[in-house]
Amino acid sequence: MNLHELTARVRAGQVDGANLVCLEGGAYLVEARIGARLIPLLDEHGQPLKLLSLEQVHELLGGVPLTLELEHADASEEMCGLQEAPLRSRPAA
DSSP: OOHHHHHHHHHTTOOOEEEEEEOTTSOEEEEEEETTEEEEOBOTTSSBOOBOSHHHHHHHHTTSOOOEEEEEOOGGGGOSSOOSSOSSOOOOO
16 A cells, blocks of 8 residues: 555544554554455655654654554564474473
């Protein structure tokens, strides 16, 4: 979804809110929440739009009546080969 479509959907009441995802290195992504779906904000090339500061986020979305929730990305979600269960468990007390 591009900025124009996001703005139109927000004004039509179709967007429940948005996540501002903070990535390592200080970049941010915006994901619109529509029902149970998360739809990323895309640039003119169809790639997820990476914003480099909160000031840039405010400049881009300043005219869009949208509530943003800050979400920090978890590096462990991107690690390959991790088991779902902990590697070691605590002994019973």
